[in-house]
Each structure stands twice: as structure tokens, then as C-alpha cells.
Amino acid sequence: xxxxxxxxxxxxxxxxxxxxxxxxxxxxxxxxxxxxxxxxxxxxxxxxxxxxxxxxxxxxxxxxxxxxxxxxxxxxxxxxxxxxxxxxxxxxxxxxxxxxxxxxxxxxxxxxxxxxxxxxxxxxxxxxxxxxxxxxxxxxxxxxxxxxxxxxxxxxxxxxxxxxxxxxxxxxxxxxxxxxxxxxxxxxxxxxxxxxxxxxxxxxxxxxxxxxxxxxxxxxxxxxxxxxxxxxxxxxxxxxxxxxxxxxxxxxxxxxxxxxxxxxxxxxxxxxxxxxxxxxxxxxxxxxxxxxxxxxxxxxxxxxxx
Amino acid sequence: xxxxxxxxxxxxxxxxxxxxxxxxxxxxxxxxxxxxxxxxxxxxxxxxxxxxxxxxxxxxxxxxxxxxxxxxxxxxxxxxxxxxxxxxxxxxxxxxxxxxxxxxxxxxxxxxxxxxxxxxxxxxxxxxxxxxxxxxxxxxxxxxxxxxxxxxxxxxxxxxxxxxxxxxxxxxxxxxxxxxxxxxxxxxxxxxxxxxxxxxxxxxxxxxxxxxxxxxxxxxxxxxxxxxxxxxxxxxxxxxxxxxxxxxxxxxxxxxxxxxxxxxxxxxxxxxxxxxxxxxxxxxxxxxxxxx
Numbered sequence: 001x002x003x004x005x006x007x008x009x010x011x012x013x014x015x016x017x018x019x020x021x022x023x024x025x026x027x028x029x030x031x032x033x034x035x036x037x038x039x040x041x042x043x044x045x046x047x048x049x050x051x052x053x054x055x056x057x058x059x060x061x062x063x064x065x066x067x068x069x070x071x072x073x074x075x076x077x078x079x080x081x082x083x084x085x086x087x088x089x090x091x092x093x094x095x096x097x098x099x100x101x102x103x104x105x106x107x108x109x110x111x112x113x114x115x116x117x118x119x120x121x122x123x124x125x126x127x128x129x130x131x132x133x134x135x136x137x138x139x140x141x142x143x144x145x146x147x148x149x150x151x152x153x154x155x156x157x158x159x160x161x162x163x164x165x166x167x168x169x170x171x172x173x174x175x176x177x178x179x180x181x182x183x184x185x186x187x188x189x190x191x192x193x194x195x196x197x198x199x200x201x202x203x204x205x206x207x208x209x210x211x212x213x214x215x216x217x218x219x220x221x222x223x224x225x226x227x228x229x230x231x232x233x234x235x236x237x238x239x240x241x242x243x244x245x246x247x248x249x250x251x252x253x254x255x256x257x258x259x260x261x262x263x264x265x266x267x268x269x270x271x272x273x274x275x276x277x278x279x280x281x282x283x284x285x286x287x288x289x290x291x292x293x294x295x296x297x298x299x300x301x302x303x304x305x306x
Numbered sequence: 307x308x309x310x311x312x313x314x315x316x317x318x319x320x321x322x323x324x325x326x327x328x329x330x331x332x333x334x335x336x337x338x339x340x341x342x343x344x345x346x347x348x349x350x351x352x353x354x355x356x357x358x359x360x361x362x363x364x365x366x367x368x369x370x371x372x373x374x375x376x377x378x379x380x381x382x383x384x385x386x387x388x389x390x391x392x393x394x395x396x397x398x399x400x401x402x403x404x405x406x407x408x409x410x411x412x413x414x415x416x417x418x419x420x421x422x423x424x425x426x427x428x429x430x431x432x433x434x435x436x437x438x439x440x441x442x443x444x445x446x447x448x449x450x451x452x453x454x455x456x457x458x459x460x461x462x463x464x465x466x467x468x469x470x471x472x473x474x475x476x477x478x479x480x481x482x483x484x485x486x487x488x489x490x491x492x493x494x495x496x497x498x499x500x501x502x503x504x505x506x507x508x509x510x511x512x513x514x515x516x517x518x519x520x521x522x523x524x525x526x527x528x529x530x531x532x533x534x535x536x537x538x539x540x541x542x543x544x545x546x547x548x549x550x551x552x553x554x555x556x557x558x559x560x561x562x563x564x565x566x567x568x569x570x571x572x573x574x575x576x577x578x579x580x581x582x583x584x585x586x587x588x589x590x591x592x593x594x595x596x597x598x
């Protein structure tokens with residue numbers, strides 16, 4: 001079973017690696033966005049799925065990374081690769097500033113602080129025009145790098161899923177899940193909960209920062225409303241929940257399922273998008289808290305660590 | 307900036323801060339009630355406020371009803387909406403981990419915003435009523451803000467009186483102190499949850515109706531108010547109902563002062579910095595509520 005699974009995974013990765021050889025421009029763009037959503041949903045999962053601390057503002061890290069990378073590329077002449085990594089570091093710094101005070105506390109403080117963060121970042125980015133171009137946005141030099149971004153985005157998706165695997169199967173992951181199940185018990189067992197939550201949060205913020213940098217390079221132009229949309233946070237949450245939060249493959253499954261559906265069906269009903277997503281969140285929370293993966297695990301007796 | 311800040315301007319700004327603060331306090335009291343009684347942070351609170359604002363807009367726009375009279379429509383209407391949401395959805399997650407209730411109310415919120423977009427479009431709407439200002443000496447008070455302030459203070463005082471003096475109010479406070487003990491005393495805790503959610507939604511709706519005269523109305527206006535209401539609760543101390551009053555006034559003041567000394571654009575960011583500082587230095591709130 002396990003061998004077949006690994007073999008299938010290897011074949012799938014190889015196929016994805018070779019795909020650009022035969023792909024059309026549309027195919028590349030489609031897959032690139034799919035990778036982006038896998039990485040984003042998985043990054044949300046690393047924090048919220050594992051510790052139970054809901055981040056309502058994950059897109060703030062995406063936007064911060066996009067702006068940091070774009071500024072480095074346009075005004076300092078960096079290559080977009082290292083610039084995107086720097087975008088990830090910038091996102092981590094922001095996470096440290098917010099996470100340090102909020103994660104020392106139990107309860108909803110973190111969730112609501114994150115709810116406001118996105119709005120604040122958008123205001124700040126619009127305000128510091130000298131650096132960010134304000135409402136006019138930033139244009140990156142023209143560059144046709146779709147295939148390179150396909151690979152880097154894919155690498156990000158694979159890396160964060162691998163990180164999820166290593167965390168969930170490690171003692172660190174067990175401690176995070178203990179915090180989720182019962183924080184007071186976790187403390188009683190000697191877990192430094194504040195520090196563990198903060199580490200998970202920093203890691204979880206790094207990924208959207210990097211991906212934001214790739215996104216900025218890919219679109220070539222960013223502006224405050226384009227990289228800080230609340231809807232991105234909603235999408236990440238829906239994907240991770242729908243697939244199964246707190247699992248390794250749930251966010252991947254959720255991102256693939258919802259992104260494909262979105263492209264095939266919902267693109268025609270854009271005005272109903274949020275309503276659908278809201279309904280999915282409500283239904284998943286009430287009816288299948290462990291997501292699709294949880295349902296599959298129960299029906300086919302799959303291992304719990306999936 | 308080369309603008310000279312005179313003492314008159316400071317006094318003016320302090321007054322506007324207090325005027326806005328009373329509105330914040332009233333809306334936040336609703337959020338604080340739900341949190342106190344059910345341990346649920348209702349992320350849809352601001353969305354309910356938005357629905358209140360639209361109720362006032364439509365009554366004014368279609369029937370020409372005085373916006374302040376439309377409080378009589380928006381408050382009962384959203385009391386009902388809140389009660390229905392509580393009974394059908396929120397009641398199922400009251401005892402579940404926090405993650406469930408946060409996500410559930412978040413889902414409700416985005417669905418309602420989308421419905422509002424479909425029903426009312428995303429156009430900015432406004433209620434043109436009581437424009438202009440009273441001039442008193444060197445000071446100018448916007449008429450709409452002043453009247454809204456008076457209503458907010460009256461409704462908030464009424465809510466406090468209700469919580470302190472009436473049987474139902476006492477039952478609500480008892481439940482928020484300990485729902486087990488309240489249950490032993492014969493209080494129907496399920497029904498208290500229903501009323502609490504209804505009353506809280508009515509307070510949010512009142513906020514929406516009063517804000518409708520002051521600000522532009524659009525479906526996404528609520529989220530900011532959810533955040534600000536939460537900030538008010540943190541400032542006042544979670545579970546400390548009178549703290550909401552202090553927190554609201556303080557938030558209004560800080561916002562207005564920062565728009566005077568910095569710029570209006572940044573006032574939102576300043577409110578955020580305030581939140582982070584309070585969580586860092588005095589997480590139990592300025593009045594020191596119940597620590598969690």
C-alpha cells in the first residue's frame with residue numbers, strides 16, 4: 001500500500017516536471033496557479049490546521065512578500081528568485097511582530113488581530129508611496145519566465161507539503177496538535193506553548209511571502225488591491241477545510257478539487273463565489289469537520305497520518 | 307506637514323472622538339455580550355451591523371422614513387436574524403473548540419456579504435439626512451454625528467439598565483459568569499443564548515442605522531467594525547461590560563487624534579498598533595477584566 005502510494009507520487013511528480021515540454025501557455029498558467037493555491041492552503045494548514053489558531057489574514061503575508069520582492073527587483077535590481085525568498089523573510093518579520101504579542105495569549109486574540117492585519121497592510125502600502133508606488137502600484141521589468149515560475153511555484157508547493165509531512169510526523173507536530181486539542185494540558189506537560197505557536201506561525205508566514213514574490217514576478221504588476229484581497233484568505237481557508245485541516249494531504253486535495261471546480265464551473269458564477277465558499281465553510285464545520293480526507297479515511301480505513 | 311495645530315482644533319478633535327466612541331461602544335457591547343455568555347467571538351457581528359445600515363437606507367430611500375425612526379425597524383429585524391442564526395447554526399458550535407465557532411461565523415459573514423452584494427449591489431449608498439453642523443463658538447459639530455451620538459448613548463444606557471435591573475438581564479449576566487451554576491439555578495441557558503445573540507445583533511443593527519447617516523454604506527463595510535468592536539473589548543477587558551464604554555471612547559479618541567497629528571489614512575493603522583500594544587503590555591484590558 002505504502003509502496004504503491006510512493007510510486008504513484010513519484011510518477012505524478014515526474015509527469016508534472018516534464019509537463020512544460022508539451023504544455024500550452026494556458027496549461028502552464030493553470031498549473032502554476034494550482035501550485036500557488038496548494039502552497040497557500042498548505043501554509044494556512046501549518047498554523048491553523050495544526051495549532052487550532054485561526055489565521056483570518058494570511059493574505060497579508062502574501063501581499064507583504066509580493067511587495068518586498070517587487071521593490072527589490074525594481075529598485076535594487078535583484079533577481080526575482082532571491083527577491084522572493086527575501087519576500088518570505090519580510091513576511092516572517094511581520095508574523096513575528098504580530099505573533100509575539102498575540103500568541104502569548106489563549107483565546108480569540110490571534111484570530112481577530114489577523115482579521116485586521118490585511119486591512120492595515122493595505123493602508124500602509126498605499127500610504128508609503130515613495131517606496132511602493134501607492135495606489136499606482138509597481139511595474140516589474142518585462143520578463144517571460146512562465147516556465148521558470150511554474151517550476152519554482154511547483155517547488156514551493158512540494159516543499160511546503162514535505163514540511164507538513166515532516167512536522168506532522170514529528171514530536172514538534174505532536175506538540176502543536178496537543179496545543180490544538182487542549183492547550184492547558186499541553187502546558188501542564190511542559191510544552192512551551194507560546195514558543196511552539198510562534199514557530200509554527202513563522203513557518204506558516206514564510207511560504208505565502210515567497211509565493212507572493214513569485215506571483216509579483218508572474219503578473220509583472222502589483223497594486224494594493226491586487227495582492228491584499230480578503231478573498232485569497234477565504235480561498236485558502238476553504239481549501240484547507242474542505243480537504244481536511246491538520247492533515248498532510250487534505251489541503252492538497254482541497255486545493256486541487258476546488259481550483260479545478262472553480263476553473264470549470266464557478267468561473268461563470270463569479271458573483272456567487274463568496275456565497276458558495278461561505279456555505280462550504282459552514283457545512284464543513286458543522287457536518288464534516290475533518291474534511292473530505294476525513295470522510296475517505298473513515299470509509300476506506302486509510303491511515304490517520306495522511 | 308506645515309499645518310499649525312491650535313488648541314481649538316485639539317478640543318474639536320477630542321469631541322469628535324467621543325462622539326464616534328459612543329457608537330463603537332454600543333456595537334462592541336453586543337460583541338462582548340456574545341463572547342461573555344457563549345465564549346464565541348462572532349466574526350459576523352460587523353456584517354449584521356451592515357445589514358442594519360441597509361435596513362435604514364432602504365426605509366429612507368423607498369419610504370422616506372426618518373433614519374432615526376428606522377431604528378424601530380432595524381433593531382427588531384436583526385434581533386430576529388441574530389436569533390435565527392443562533393438557533394440554526396451557532397448553537398451547534400457553542401461548546402465546540404474555538405476554531406469551529408470562529409470559522410462558522412466567518413463563513414456566515416462572507417455568505418451574508420455576498421448576499422448583500424447580490425441584493426443591493428456594491429454601489430456606495432448614503433442617507434442624506436441632517437447634513438450641516440451646529441456652530442458653537444469656535445467649534446463645529448456635525449448634526450448627524452451629534453444626534454447619532456445621543457441615540458447611541460441612550461441605547462447603551464438602556465442596555466446597561468436592562469442587564470442590571472431586569473430578570474432576563476440578570477440571567478444573562480449569571481450565565482456569562484458560569485453557565486453551569488446558572489443552569490443549576492433553573493436558568494434555561496439555551497434560551498439565554500438565543501436572547502443574547504438577538505440583543506447583540508440588535509445593538510449591532512442600531513450601530514448600522516446610526517452610522518448610515520454618517521458614512522457611506524456598502525456590503526463590505528462590516529468587517530472593519532468587527533475588528534474595531536473586538537479592539538474595544540480588548541481595551542476595556544474581555545468579560546467586563548462597562549469596560550466596553552471606556553474602550554469605545556478611547557478608540558474614538560485615538561483615531562481622531564491620529565488623524566489630526568498624522569493623516570486620516572493612517573488612523574486605521576494606528577488603531578491596530580494600539581491593539582498590539584495593549585495585547586503586549588496589558589492583555590487583560592485597561593480596567594483589568596477576567597483574564598482567560
